[in-house]
Amino acid sequence: MKAEIARRTVETKTRPSDKSGIDRPENLGKPQMKWGSDVVAEVTRRLDLKYIALVPGASYRGFHDSIVNYLGNSNPQMVICLHEEHAVSIADGYGKVTEQPMAVALHANVGLMHASMPIFNAWCDRTPMIIFGATGPVDAHRRRPWIDWIHTAKDQAAIVRDYTKWDDQPASPQAAVESVLRANQITRSAPYGPVYICLDAGLQEAPLTDEVLIPDAARFAPAPSPAVPHASVLKALRAIDKAKFPLILMGRVSRKQADWDRRVRFAEAIGAAVLTSSNDPSAFPTTHALHFAAPCLRPSKAATALIEKADLIISLDWLDLAGVFRLSLGTAQTQIPADKTIIHCSVDSIRTNGWSMDHQALAAVDVPVFADPDSFVAQMLDELDAKKTPKVKARTEMKGIAHWNAAPLAASSPGRGEPMSLWDMAMTMREFAKKRAVTFARLPIGWPGEAYEFDGPLSFMGNDGGGAVGTGPGHTIGAALALKDTGRLTIGVLGDGDYLMGVSALWTASHLEIPVMIVVADNRSYFNDEMHQERVAQMRNRPAQNRWIGQRIDDPRVDLVAMARAQGFESEAPVTTAEALAKALKRGAEIVAKGGRYFIDSVIKPGYADSGPDQRAGDGKKN
Numbered sequence: 001m002k003a004e005i006a007r008r009t010v011e012t013k014t015r016p017s018d019k020s021g022i023d024r025p026e027n028l029g030k031p032q033m034k035w036g037s038d039v040v041a042e043v044t045r046r047l048d049l050k051y052i053a054l055v056p057g058a059s060y061r062g063f064h065d066s067i068v069n070y071l072g073n074s075n076p077q078m079v080i081c082l083h084e085e086h087a088v089s090i091a092d093g094y095g096k097v098t099e100q101p102m103a104v105a106l107h108a109n110v111g112l113m114h115a116s117m118p119i120f121n122a123w124c125d126r127t128p129m130i131i132f133g134a135t136g137p138v139d140a141h142r143r144r145p146w147i148d149w150i151h152t153a154k155d156q157a158a159i160v161r162d163y164t165k166w167d168d169q170p171a172s173p174q175a176a177v178e179s180v181l182r183a184n185q186i187t188r189s190a191p192y193g194p195v196y197i198c199l200d201a202g203l204q205e206a207p208l209t210d211e212v213l214i215p216d217a218a219r220f221a222p223a224p225s226p227a228v229p230h231a232s233v234l235k236a237l238r239a240i241d242k243a244k245f246p247l248i249l250m251g252r253v254s255r256k257q258a259d260w261d262r263r264v265r266f267a268e269a270i271g272a273a274v275l276t277s278s279n280d281p282s283a284f285p286t287t288h289a290l291h292f293a294a295p296c297l298r299p300s301k302a303a304t305a306l307i308e309k310a311d312l313i314i315s316l317d318w319l320d321l322a323g324v325f326r327l328s329l330g331t332a333q334t335q336i337p338a339d340k341t342i343i344h345c346s347v348d349s350i351r352t353n354g355w356s357m358d359h360q361a362l363a364a365v366d367v368p369v370f371a372d373p374d375s376f377v378a379q380m381l382d383e384l385d386a387k388k389t390p391k392v393k394a395r396t397e398m399k400g401i402a403h404w405n406a407a408p409l410a411a412s413s414p415g416r417g418e419p420m421s422l423w424d425m426a427m428t429m430r431e432f433a434k435k436r437a438v439t440f441a442r443l444p445i446g447w448p449g450e451a452y453e454f455d456g457p458l459s460f461m462g463n464d465g466g467g468a469v470g471t472g473p474g475h476t477i478g479a480a481l482a483l484k485d486t487g488r489l490t491i492g493v494l495g496d497g498d499y500l501m502g503v504s505a506l507w508t509a510s511h512l513e514i515p516v517m518i519v520v521a522d523n524r525s526y527f528n529d530e531m532h533q534e535r536v537a538q539m540r541n542r543p544a545q546n547r548w549i550g551q552r553i554d555d556p557r558v559d560l561v562a563m564a565r566a567q568g569f570e571s572e573a574p575v576t577t578a579e580a581l582a583k584a585l586k587r588g589a590e591i592v593a594k595g596g597r598y599f600i601d602s603v604i605k606p607g608y609a610d611s612g613p614d615q616r617a618g619d620g621k622k623n
């Protein structure tokens with residue numbers, strides 16, 4: 001048996017000798033569509049899916065072969081990962097930038113289980129993604145003993161059904177054609193979300209016996225999102241006409257520059273104040289005169305004051321409308337309607353289910369608008385233009401409101417040779433990003449709103465919608481892959497806990513030669529949860545100084561730089577001052593501009609910086 005395996009082992013190269021590309025297959029000849037999995041690959045090819053992120057596994061060895069030896073490993077090209085969690089996180093990061101799906105391939109039930117958390121996160125992020133999985137052979141007679149039995153599950157998709165938009169397990173190559181076309185249509189229809197197709201190993205490996213016809217994929221394209229009924233446009237405009245203090249909550253909107261420009265024009269045309277969330281990708285210029293309060297996750301004091309003042313709220317798919325009123329207006333129940341007129345534009349309601357509560361609390365709404373928010377804005381502008389409505393100069397009610405960005409902000413301890421605070425680090429990064437086309441793929445928990453200085457739809461990609469620690473490295477690399485040839489500098493600023501959980505994603509960036517920078521806000525702690533332990537101890541009148549136990553990532557200290565270098569990133573010794581960080585960022589930017597990868601370990605004092613330097617959390621000493 002051993003001899004037989006040895007004889008069958010072929011000599012392989014990891015890179016072709018001509019260096020023309022990454023992972024190029026050789027000696028393909030003219031591949032013919034001959035096997036079940038070739039059909040799946042063929043349809044996938046026609047859907048304009050550039051990449052397929054994966055960890056290999058025998059359950060889909062037929063499909064794997066079709067991608068390499070039938071498609072020639074391009075369109076989609078394999079993005080090999082060291083963990084299924086990274087494969088999905090990379091697809092999530094890519095989808096956030098492009099609003100297009102990346103394909104993913106996951107092995108059997110085990111790979112799917114590894115991937116379940118980032119799939120949930122992609123669901124919460126509303127990211128399109130086509131995930132291929134595998135099981136079986138479904139025909140028990142054809143299963144290899146042991147391994148095929150443990151990796152076969154009846155209704156395997158049940159693992160992720162509650163947080164995917166759709167799943168399928170086609171039983172023939174013909175059915176697989178429909179399945180892939182439908183998956184594409186569903187995942188690309190708003191609200192986006194991942195879909196899962198489970199491929200029977202038997203189907204993949206069976207030779208084709210009948211001709212399989214593959215129709216023109218263009219005839220199975222998703223429909224555009226519904227337009228707003230004209231009556232609703234007029235109703236919304238009447239509410240705006242009556243309002244003294246309209247406030248737009250810019251939530252989940254598109255990454256297109258034209259949509260961004262229209263949102264600015266809309267806010268200016270109606271003279272509305274604007275709030276954006278630090279959870280979502282950048283939606284509006286944060287330094288614009290109408291963006292009074294700094295972006296925040298939970299309403300800050302300044303944001304609360306705006307919400308209180310506003311008599312009209314226009315929510316453009318704001319993530320948690322009822323919740324934000326409860327927090328800012330102090331109502332005991334989310335269902336007590338805010339004493340304001342509310343316009344809420346979203347199509348999210350068609351994607352809710354009974355398992356996940358990520359649809360958030362139910363908000364009372366006066367003008368419900370079932371449409372894509374950017375189409376709504378475009379229609380409202382058309383109507384305003386048609387009526388030749390003059391631009392509102394400035395609302396008297398808004399005069400005298402301080403703009404968050406009016407006073408100069410600076411790092412409080414540059415170059416003093418002492419460890420930075422998170423505030424110092426954030427201000428240093430803000431200064432650095434000002435002069436460049438930077439995309440922040442992620443920013444860590446506790447990052448101060450004052451550091452969110454965004455001037456375009458690609459300035460920031462939002463955080464982990466599912467609160468999923470470990471997704472940061474994958475999101476960053478996926479975003480960087482999407483932005484590879486755009487000249488933008490992609491930076492993921494990550495917590496050390498997030499970095500360490502997802503650290504082996506870095507290898508994929510090196511293997512695919514993706515230019516990217518990763519900067520860790522290194523407080524050597526799961527600090528967010530130290531804060532929780534402190535709060536609980538205080539509530540129970542117990543010693544809060546023990547908050548660090550079970551939280552600190554220290555003793556031994558992890559060599560974060562070594563972990564990046566080991567995977568092909570360039571780096572330098574950890575930086576501990578704002579001045580040193582500024583220099584490291586410059587060095588890193590030069591390397592990334594040449595196509596490289598750079599890692600910076602930015603050592604900071606444990607503590608958060610939600611509300612500026614004077615209100616930072618305690619210094620977090622162990623005792």
Ligand SMILES: Cc1ncc(C[n+]2csc(CCOP(=O)(O)OP(=O)(O)O)c2C)c(N)n1
Pocket residue numbers: 444445446467468469470494495496497498499523525526527528529
């Ligand atoms: C998968 C997962 N495990 C645990 C948590 C709970 N959690 C939320 S934030 C956090 C700390 C993250 O640490 P780090 O990335 O270093 O950020 P810091 O809080 O130190 O700023 C943890 C453990 C989570 N959200 N997700």
Ligand SMILES: [Mg+2]
Pocket residue numbers: 495496497521522523524525526527
């Ligand atoms: Mg930390």
